[in-house]
Every structure is written in structure tokens, then in C-alpha cells.
Amino acid sequence: MTSTPIHFVTGNQAQEALSQCGPMTKAWAKANDFTGKKGQLCLVPGQDGTIKQVLFGLGDDQKAKISPLQAGSLPTKLPVGHYHYDNADKIWNKDDLFIAVLAWHLGAYQFDRYKKSGQQWSELDWPDQIDREEVLLQAKGSNLARDLINIPANDMGPDELEAITKGLADSHGARLTVTKGDALLEHNFPMIHAVGRASTRAPRLLDMIWGEASHPLVTLVGKGVCFDTGGLDLKPSSSMLLMKKDMGGAANVLGLASMIMSANLAVRLRVLIPAVENSVAGNAFRPGDVLQSHKGLTVEIGNTDAEGRLVLADALSLADSEAPDLMVDMATLTGAARIALGPDLPPFYSDDETLVSALNETAKSQHDPLWNMPLWDGYDQNLASDIADVNHISPGGFAGSITAALFLRRFVEQTKSWVHLDIFGWAPKAQPARPKGGEAQGIRALYALIKQRYGTQ
Ligand code: BES
Ligand code: MN
Ligand code: ZN
Numbered sequence: 268m269t270s271t272p273i274h275f276v277t278g279n280q281a282q283e284a285l286s287q288c289g290p291m292t293k294a295w296a297k298a299n300d301f302t303g304k305k306g307q308l309c310l311v312p313g314q315d316g317t318i319k320q321v322l323f324g325l326g327d328d329q330k331a332k333i334s335p336l337q338a339g340s341l342p343t344k345l346p347v348g349h350y351h352y353d354n355a356d357k358i359w360n361k362d363d364l365f366i367a368v369l370a371w372h373l374g375a376y377q378f379d380r381y382k383k384s385g386q387q388w389s390e391l392d393w394p395d396q397i398d399r400e401e402v403l404l405q406a407k408g409s410n411l412a413r414d415l416i417n418i419p420a421n422d423m424g425p426d427e428l429e430a431i432t433k434g435l436a437d438s439h440g441a442r443l444t445v446t447k448g449d450a451l452l453e454h455n456f457p458m459i460h461a462v463g464r465a466s467t468r469a470p471r472l473l474d475m476i477w478g479e480a481s482h483p484l485v486t487l488v489g490k491g492v493c494f495d496t497g498g499l500d501l502k503p504s505s506s507m508l509l510m511k512k513d514m515g516g517a518a519n520v521l522g523l524a525s526m527i528m529s530a531n532l533a534v535r536l537r538v539l540i541p542a543v544e545n546s547v548a549g550n551a552f553r554p555g556d557v558l559q560s561h562k563g564l565t566v567e568i569g570n571t572d573a574e575g576r577l578v579l580a581d582a583l584s585l586a587d588s589e590a591p592d593l594m595v596d597m598a599t600l601t602g603a604a605r606i607a608l609g610p611d612l613p614p615f616y617s618d619d620e621t622l623v624s625a626l627n628e629t630a631k632s633q634h635d636p637l638w639n640m641p642l643w644d645g646y647d648q649n650l651a652s653d654i655a656d657v658n659h660i661s662p663g664g665f666a667g668s669i670t671a672a673l674f675l676r677r678f679v680e681q682t683k684s685w686v687h688l689d690i691f692g693w694a695p696k697a698q699p700a701r702p703k704g705g706e707a708q709g710i711r712a713l714y715a716l717i718k719q720r721y722g723t724q
Contacts, residue, residue, distance in 0.1 A: 272352075292320060342388040409711065448471070488595070489540050491578075512599060590682060637709050
């Protein structure tokens with residue numbers, strides 16, 4: 268099988284790079300106005316009319332370091348065939364070259380469950396010294412998260428989320444326990460029950476355990492609101508339209524769990540997913556209600572659309588009672604996070620400074636952007652309630668993402684380090700390596716952190 272070389276060209280060094288490619292290529296590039304602009308593609312023919320070489324522009328490397336994710340637009344742009352990176356090792360160091368290869372696999376993702384495109388993408392030959400298994404397990408985890416978010420709520424309710432989790436558990440020898448419907452009340456998860464009880468699809472708590480009991484315990488908690496109507500505080504239609512993605516936290520922790528188990532990291536892994544649908548019916552919970560919680564705190568409901576923090580709180584306090592070494596929760600928790608930082612840069616919150624620096628570091632090295640935001644103690648008092656231990660929203664709606672994080676913190680006491688990610692879980696427009704639609708956010712950075720911290724078995 269012939270394999271066509273892809274030659275990366277940076278804008279400011281285009282002339283020099285093209286000279287190295289020979290006079291034919293240089294003339295062809297000039298005739299086609301190829302200047303090495305970001306994302307620019309130029310197919311160079313050989314004598315027989317086949318494609319001899321691909322030139323791919325990366326833009327100016329003087330202004331900013333060139334992101335290896337840019338390579339992620341290649342599989343969908345190129346005519347179908349076999350390719351290899353020609354000079355990628357001259358552009359990127361080994362870690363970034365790994366990302367440039369991963370980017371190809373992330374960019375080749377298609378959601379074709381309901382519309383068979385028949386579209387085949389090109390294949391990339393593996394560069395030397397790239398750990399293929401590692402690339403594939405990271406792509407698989409990320410693409411799992413994307414799939415689960417993209418599947419609409421009619422086909423991704425609590426039942427289906429449970430079935431997917433069971434499938435993942437079975438394929439890695441993990442154990443899944445499910446507490447469902449009224450059993451949530453018997454086992455003291457009143458808020459998961461309250462949020463999910465108005466749906467015909469029963470609320471539940473998924474609890475997956477994997478790995479040796481002697482290893483340090485890492486617990487992942489994901490918001491699994493399969494659809495968020497807002498409840499009695501009903502969302503307007505424009506805000507409800509995308510709410511199939513409100514299980515994005517669950518999708519992401521499952522993607523992360525898949526990576527951790529595939530890589531056989533030396534941890535005891537627990538995954539908790541409150542899987543519910545926030546619906547409207549006569550038995551729905553109401554604004555002004557006071558709920559009991561797993562932890563024992565009474566919670567006054569300010570708005571039934573702030574449901575995510577309620578189901579998370581019950582799961583977090585269960586997780587916390589085991590005092591895990593590390594606890595990560597992920598949730599499409601607030602619209603405020605997106606207003607503060609936009610859809611591509613999820614905020615994360617933690618009181619553990621060491622963890623904050625480590626996560627900042629891996630977010631950069633893995634090209635999986637995250638931004639630290641403060642658990643600002645001064646705002647905690649905004650959660651005061653006249654009639655209950657705590658209100659779950661603050662009046663005025665200031666600092667909505669921070670307030671939500673502070674509410675969650677009330678339910679975490681014994682965990683050694685805890686981090687909360689308020690993700691968007693969705694790419695509103697296509698970017699290299701990030702097709703439009705459901706998106707994995709932060710899980711490659713978290714995976715790198717967990718791998719660094721605990722190692723492999
Ligand atoms: N799932 C939403 C948050 C959300 C909205 C995430 C849009 C991404 C995009 C969450 O359950 C919610 O509705 N939050 C409310 C809270 C408010 C009522 C305090 C919000 O952010 O508006
Ligand atoms: Mn909501
Ligand atoms: Zn929600």
C-alpha cells in the first residue's frame with residue numbers, strides 16, 4: 268500500500284520549507300497560493316497524476332506555539348488514502364507528536380448512528396516510537412464520551428446509561444451495583460429520588476467498582492441528567508434544545524474510567540453516576556420544597572432547574588464517607604461557567620493547591636484546556652437559608668459557577684483531594700480534532716494526572 272507523505276509547513280518558514288521540497292513542489296505551491304496559513308492544504312501531484320505529497324499549513328509559529336491538535340483536521344480534509352507524517356518530528360517534541368497522532372484519531376470521529384454517511388476517512392501510518400495502544404485507548408475513551416452525549420435523550424435515558432455502564436464494567440471485570448426507583452429512598456438518596464421521580468424513566472444511582480482493594484481509592488462522580496427540562500421551573504425552548512447533553516459529566520467520567528481501566532492504572536476505581544431525568548409531572552419536586560439529603564443536611568430548593576448539584580450532592584456524600592485519596596466530579600452544572608469562560612475552557616475548582624498545579628500542568632501538556640476558578644469562601648454565606656441548613660442556589664445569581672461549586676463542597680469533608688469540573692460537554696462548532704457535537708473535556712488531562720500520581724500496575 269502506498270503511503271503519501273504529509274509535510275507540515277509553518278507560515279513564517281514556508282519559503283525555506285518549500286525550497287527543501289524541490290523546485291516542482293515549490294512552483295506548484297506558488298501556483299496554488301499555498302503560503303502555510305493555518306489549516307491550508309495543498310495536494311502536490313507526481314508525474315503520473317497521483318498525489319505525491321501533501322503540504323499542510325500550520326500558521327505562524329512566532330506568535331504562538333503550534334498546537335499539535337491542528338493535525339486533527341487532516342482525516343476529514345484529505346482524499347481517502349494512506350498517509351504518514353513526514354516532518355512532524357521537526358515541528359513537535361515527542362509528547363506533542365503523540366498529541367498530533369491522537370489528534371488524527373480524534374478528528375476522524377463521526378456520529379453516524381442515525382445517518383449512515385458511508386464516508387470513509389483516510390488512515391495514518393504510525394510514526395516510530397509512538398505508543399499505539401496509548402493513542403487508541405485515549406481516543407476510545409474520548410469518543411465514548413462523545414457518543415453518549417450525541418445520542419439523543421429518547422435513546423439515552425437512565426436505562427440506556429445503566430446498560431452502557433454495565434457493558435463497560437463487564438468488559439473490564441468491574442462490578443456494577445444499581446439502586447433504582449423507591450430503593451433510592453430506602454438507601455437514603457432522597458435528592459436523587461426527588462429530582463428524578465417525575466420521569467416515567469426511574470431515577471437511579473450507578474455504582475461501579477474496579478481494581479484491587481489495596482490500591483489508593485480514586486472516585487469519579489458524573490452528573491447523569493439524561494434530559495433537563497428544568498422541572499417546574501421549566502426552561503424556555505431555546506435553552507432546552509441541547510439538554511440531551513446534561514449527562515455530559517457522566518459520559519466524561521465513563522470515558523475517563525475506560526482510559527484508566529484500559530491502561531490498568533494502579534488504583535482502586537469507583538464511579539458513581541446519579542442517572543435521572545429532570546421532568547415535569549404532578550409528583551415533581553417544587554421550588555420552595557425542603558429536601559432531606561444523604562448527608563443529613565436539609566436543602567431548600569430555590570429553583571428546580573438547579574437539579575444537577577442536588578443529585579451530585581447525594582453521590583458525593585456517599586463517596587466522601589469512604590475518604591477517597593482523590594475524588595473528581597464532572598458536570599454540565601451551570602450556564603454561568605459558559606458565560607465566564609466560553610464553551611471550550613471548562614473551569615475547575617479545588618482546595619488542594621498541589622492538585623491545582625498538577626492539573627494546570629497536564630491540561631497544558633495534553634492540550635486539553637482547563638482553567639482554575641476559586642472556591643471563594645466569601646460567597647459561601649450566599650447559600651444561607653431561613654428555614655433549612657442550606658439553600659442550593661444563591662439569590663441574585665452572581666458567580667453562578669462558583670456558588671454551585673461551593674454548594675457541592677458542603678458535601679465533601681473527608682476526601683483527601685477533591686476537584687470539581689463544570690464542563691460544557693459540547694463543541695458548538697467544528698475545530699481541528701474537535702468535531703461539532705458532544706465533546707470530551709478535561710478527561711485526557713485528568714487521565715495524565717492520575718497516571719502520573721499512581722502509575723500503572
Ligand atoms: N444543565 C444546566 C446547566 C447548563 C445550561 C449547562 C446550559 C450548559 C448549558 C443546569 O441544570 C441548570 O439549568 N443550571 C441553572 C442553574 C440556575 C437555575 C441556578 C443555570 O445555570 O441557569
Ligand atoms: Mn437544570
Ligand atoms: Zn442540568
